[in-house]
Amino acid sequence: MKTIDVCLSPELIHLYDVSDKTVVVVDILRATSCMVTAFAHGVESIVPIADEEECERMKLQGYVISGERNGQKIPGFDKGNSPFEYMDEHINGLKIAFTTTNGTQAIEKSKGAKQILIGSFLNLSAISRYLLMSDDNILIVCAGWKGKINLEDSLFAGALVDKLRKHIEPDCDAPLVAQELYLAAKDDMLKFLSASSHVKRLNRLNIHKDISFCLTPDQYHVIPSLKKGELRLL
Amino acid sequence: MKTIDVCLSPELIHLYDVSDKTVVVVDILRATSCMVTAFAHGVESIVPIADEEECERMKLQGYVISGERNGQKIPGFDKGNSPFEYMDEHINGLKIAFTTTNGTQAIEKSKGAKQILIGSFLNLSAISRYLLMSDDNILIVCAGWKGKINLEDSLFAGALVDKLRKHIEPDCDAPLVAQELYLAAKDDMLKFLSASSHVKRLNRLNIHKDISFCLTPDQYHVIPSLKKGELRLL
Numbered sequence: 233m234k235t236i237d238v239c240l241s242p243e244l245i246h247l248y249d250v251s252d253k254t255v256v257v258v259d260i261l262r263a264t265s266c267m268v269t270a271f272a273h274g275v276e277s278i279v280p281i282a283d284e285e286e287c288e289r290m291k292l293q294g295y296v297i298s299g300e301r302n303g304q305k306i307p308g309f310d311k312g313n314s315p316f317e318y319m320d321e322h323i324n325g326l327k328i329a330f331t332t333t334n335g336t337q338a339i340e341k342s343k344g345a346k347q348i349l350i351g352s353f354l355n356l357s358a359i360s361r362y363l364l365m366s367d368d369n370i371l372i373v374c375a376g377w378k379g380k381i382n383l384e385d386s387l388f389a390g391a392l393v394d395k396l397r398k399h400i401e402p403d404c405d406a407p408l409v410a411q412e413l414y415l416a417a418k419d420d421m422l423k424f425l426s427a428s429s430h431v432k433r434l435n436r437l438n439i440h441k442d443i444s445f446c447l448t449p450d451q452y453h454v455i456p457s458l459k460k461g462e463l464r465l466l
Numbered sequence: 467m468k469t470i471d472v473c474l475s476p477e478l479i480h481l482y483d484v485s486d487k488t489v490v491v492v493d494i495l496r497a498t499s500c501m502v503t504a505f506a507h508g509v510e511s512i513v514p515i516a517d518e519e520e521c522e523r524m525k526l527q528g529y530v531i532s533g534e535r536n537g538q539k540i541p542g543f544d545k546g547n548s549p550f551e552y553m554d555e556h557i558n559g560l561k562i563a564f565t566t567t568n569g570t571q572a573i574e575k576s577k578g579a580k581q582i583l584i585g586s587f588l589n590l591s592a593i594s595r596y597l598l599m600s601d602d603n604i605l606i607v608c609a610g611w612k613g614k615i616n617l618e619d620s621l622f623a624g625a626l627v628d629k630l631r632k633h634i635e636p637d638c639d640a641p642l643v644a645q646e647l648y649l650a651a652k653d654d655m656l657k658f659l660s661a662s663s664h665v666k667r668l669n670r671l672n673i674h675k676d677i678s679f680c681l682t683p684d685q686y687h688v689i690p691s692l693k694k695g696e697l698r699l700l
Contacts, residue, residue: 240615243478247613379481381474383639404663405617412650413643429638 236363236370236396237403238389238410240381242334242341245373250345254368256359256392257342258351259375260384261430262313263300263335265352265446269315271465272354272452274324278463280336281329290329298330303434306331314442315354334375339458342373348458349466353388353446358453360395362466370400372410383413383428384447387421390414391449421447470604470630471637472623472644474615476568476575479607484579488602490593490626491576492585493609494618495664496547497534497569499586499680503549505699506588506686508558512697514570515563524563532564537668540565548676549588568609573692576607582692583700587622588685594629596689596700604634606644617647617662618681621655624648625683655681 239245258264267278281287284299284306291297291310298311305312313332330336342348346368351359363370372392374385390410393402402408417424422444425431434443445451457466473479492498501512515521518533518540525531525544532545539546547566564570576582580602585593597604606626608619624644627636636642651658656678659665665677679685691700 240474241478243481244475244613247477377639379478380638381640381643383642386639386643402661402663404614405611405620406615408617408661409615409620409643409647413646416646416650427636427642429636 233401234367234369235403236372236393236400236407238372238374238393238406240374240386240389240406241376241379242338242373243379245341248371250342250371252369253345253371254347254349254363254366255342255345256349256351256370256372257335257338257375258372258385258388259332259335259338260352260388260446261434262315262442262446263330263332263375264350265354266313266315266318267330267350267456267463268352268354268452268454270318270323270328271454271456273319275318275326275328278328278330278456279461280339280463281331282337282340284331287329287331294327295329296326298328300332302333314439315445316442334377338373338375345371350456350463351388351392353391353449354451355454356391356395356449358455360392362455363396364399369403377430382430383425384430386410387414387417391418467635468601468603469637470606470627470634470641472606472608472627472640474608474620474623474640475610475613476572476607477613479575482605484576484605486603487579487605488581488583488597488600489576489579490583490585490604490606491569491572491609492606492619492622493566493569493572494586494622494680495668496549496676496680497564497566497609498584499588500547500549500552501564501584501690501697502586502588502686502688504552504557504562505688505690507553509552509560509562512562512564512690513695514573514697515565516571516574518565521563521565528561529563530560532562534566536567548673549679550676568611572607572609579605584690584697585622585626587625587681587683589688590625590629590683592687592689594626597630598633603637611664616664617659618664620644621648621651625652
């Protein structure tokens with residue numbers, strides 16, 4: 233039986249051998265939710281870039297540059313980190329270079345994996361169906377907040393473990409922790425998350441609508457996948 | 467209001483400033499449960515030592531040497547890692563040098579904290595009462611399993627957060643994750659833990675009695691504390 237494990241913080245990724253695994257990177261608020269939304273609206277590709285200045289230089293190569301630090305759009309960048317910025321018709325066919333506080337760092341640290349997919353509640357069932365069919369062992373990598381674990385990414389990991397658990401063996405205790413957390417929260421995730429440090433931070437930025445949207449399962453059926461440093465549809 | 471945080475793995479401790487904090491180190495199965503049991507039965511001091519050979523050399527200085535690796539007693543050592551080895555009358559007044567797979571490493575990594583205490587379910591209320599009276603911010607450091615998080619240490623962290631939450635503010639999301647886990651498990655922790663990877667490992671070693679004992683709250687009222695590299699009663 234293939235296995236599933238959860239890396240609750242990118243700072244723990246050295247403990248896992250990712251070379252034979254499909255890694256699902258998740259940053260619910262809001263990097264991977266934005267990426268999934270963008271692909272659902274026709275974006276051609278997204279280059280995730282950990283470094284802010286490197287991302288900014290991509291503008292010269294014709295990329296739309298998207299950037300967020302500490303929950304806010306980087307001044308001078310074309311777009312920020314709200315999924316609602318990635319829904320309009322002009323998004324179709326764009327190539328985006330994207331840098332965020334946690335999400336793009338988590339993707340960077342996952343390099344070396346057999347396959348890297350982008351997960352969010354928005355494409356939860358699509359990801360789950362794909363993983364059920366694949367033969368690979370699975371590692372969910374939570375972006376967290378500056379190395380610390382966070383509630384929303386742990387909840388997503390738990391939701392995905394809960395969907396797969398009948399068919400896939402947990403490899404350690406982290407999937408069990410995440411699943412229990414999800415079971416406690418699933419009836420009202422928004423209320424559950426209201427105690428979270430990151431949600432408190434984001435509430436100060438007035439993005440209730442973003443938070444609510446990012447917790448909504450199965451809005452889209454796209455699965456972004458990293459190939460040669462670039463995200464494209466699987 | 468003072469704060470409480472939880473470091474779910476010693477591999478994340480660099481993310482926390484421990485210099486102004488009281489750190490509670492926990493390794494439920496079984497290092498810190500053994501240490502608490504030993505002090506409750508009159509041990510004079512315990513020197514926690516991360517390195518196995520360094521611990522073995524303490525024999526020459528008159529220490530009783532206790533050691534465990536991968537759940538089993540180290541060959542040639544006086545004692546292993548079962549709390550029942552630290553209950554007999556001959557333990558009174560002994561000086562012990564102690565090395566374990568995870569617990570003593572977690573103590574080592576916590577050095578630099580304002581104060582280091584040893585926690586377990588066995589002295590849960592004693593620790594909780596002390597922390598309520600102290601003015602320091604609190605960090606619970608879970609020993610985990612070779613860097614990965616584990617259920618039993620996370621459960622203890624949750625139990626302690628649950629006891630303190632009305633009076634002490636969680637500093638981040640990890641205390642919330644731990645507390646939810648504890649609330650889901652508290653009615654039958656033994657059953658809850660039966661799915662845990664570490665308990666499965668230990669069950670193969672036939673130590674059901676140890677596991678059950680280590681999950682029993684408030685057997686003892688002692689609080690071991692680290693001073694100059696040595697654990698003594700607070």
